[in-house]
Amino acid sequence: MSDKLIAIVPAAGTGQRAQRPGSDQPPRPKQYRLLRGEPMLRHAVRALLADARVARVLVAVSPGDDMAEPALAGLPRVEVRPCGGPTRAQTVMAALREAAPGPHDWALVHDAARPGLSAQALARLIDTCLAHESGGLLALPVADTVKRAVEADRDSCLLTGGGGVAQAAGFVVQATLDREALWAAQTPQMFPALQLLQALEKAHAANRPITDEASAMELAGCRPRLVPGSVRNFKVTWPEDFELMEKWL
Numbered sequence: 327m328s329d330k331l332i333a334i335v336p337a338a339g340t341g342q343r344a345q346r347p348g349s350d351q352p353p354r355p356k357q358y359r360l361l362r363g364e365p366m367l368r369h370a371v372r373a374l375l376a377d378a379r380v381a382r383v384l385v386a387v388s389p390g391d392d393m394a395e396p397a398l399a400g401l402p403r404v405e406v407r408p409c410g411g412p413t414r415a416q417t418v419m420a421a422l423r424e425a426a427p428g429p430h431d432w433a434l435v436h437d438a439a440r441p442g443l444s445a446q447a448l449a450r451l452i453d454t455c456l457a458h459e460s461g462g463l464l465a466l467p468v469a470d471t472v473k474r475a476v477e478a479d480r481d482s483c484l485l486t487g488g489g490g491v492a493q494a495a496g497f498v499v500q501a502t503l504d505r506e507a508l509w510a511a512q513t514p515q516m517f518p519a520l521q522l523l524q525a526l527e528k529a530h531a532a533n534r535p536i537t538d539e540a541s542a543m544e545l546a547g548c549r550p551r552l553v554p555g556s557v558r559n560f561k562v563t564w565p566e567d568f569e570l571m572e573k574w575l
């Protein structure tokens with residue numbers, strides 16, 4: 327492959343949802359919590375390095391972050407950049423600018439919070455995108471029945487055997503969605519680097535909420551290819567996810 331494949335790892339989040347309510351532990355960002363004795367970020371970066379086609383890995387952290395360098399010590403082809411922004415999309419945008427890609431380079435964006443990426447799933451994505459010369463992402467067909475929720479209010483009552491009992495708080499079902507065509511997006515997501523940067527900049531300028539690279543490319547008129555990911559590549563998000571991920575690793 328003559329054109330470079332540059333991996334970008336957004337690692338500037340604070341992991342709010344991963345904190346246990348009322349926990350007396352210091353709020354260390356989740357990407358630095360240890361799994362099998364190593365920071366989650368190190369697992370995620372090593373997973374990318376497993377494919378020799380990945381030329382460099384740019385890890386985008388918050389300005390002033392002093393945990394990334396020690397967490398990644400000794401790993402080859404890794405550069406830490408303190409260019410993290412207020413949202414994931416802004417972090418990725420800044421990292422792409424720092425990478426200064428050439429016109430034919432590809433970007434492979436992977437969450438620091440997905441340390442369970444396998445070499446097989448990574449190779450599947452890279453092979454598919456290169457073979458079709460089109461962008462794509464790992465994803466899984468949705469397995470559960472999917473509900474659209476609305477906030478419960480005084481009008482939404484839950485009928486019990488004993489009569490009507492008002493459900494004062496929380497959420498209620500507004501509708502059940504057809505899951506036939508639904509896939510849950512994972513990372514890595516792989517796109518021509520300059521096209522991705524342009525798409526993210528355009529979405530940002532238009533104030534569109536962007537939670538993954540594919541959605542920016544979709545807004546730009548692209549149809550990213552869905553490549554089967556794996557259950558083990560889930561995003562560590564909630565307090566109980568750490569224990570589960572540690573078992574997989």
Ligand SMILES: Nc1ccn([C@@H]2O[C@H](COP(=O)(O)OP(=O)(O)OP(=O)(O)O)[C@@H](O)[C@H]2O)c(=O)n1
Binds near residue numbers: 342
């Ligand atoms: N401003 C941000 C926000 C998120 N991320 C990164 O994007 C990935 C996926 O985001 P998520 O799992 O939502 O992480 P957090 O934003 O840290 O979590 P939370 O939303 O629970 O605070 C993580 O690797 C996270 O570090 C980032 O680089 N910059």
Ligand SMILES: C[C@](O)(CO)[C@H](O)COP(=O)(O)O
Binds near residue numbers: 414437512
């Ligand atoms: C990119 C992503 O991991 C795909 O599922 C996800 O969209 C990130 O979203 P988050 O809300 O920032 O965790």
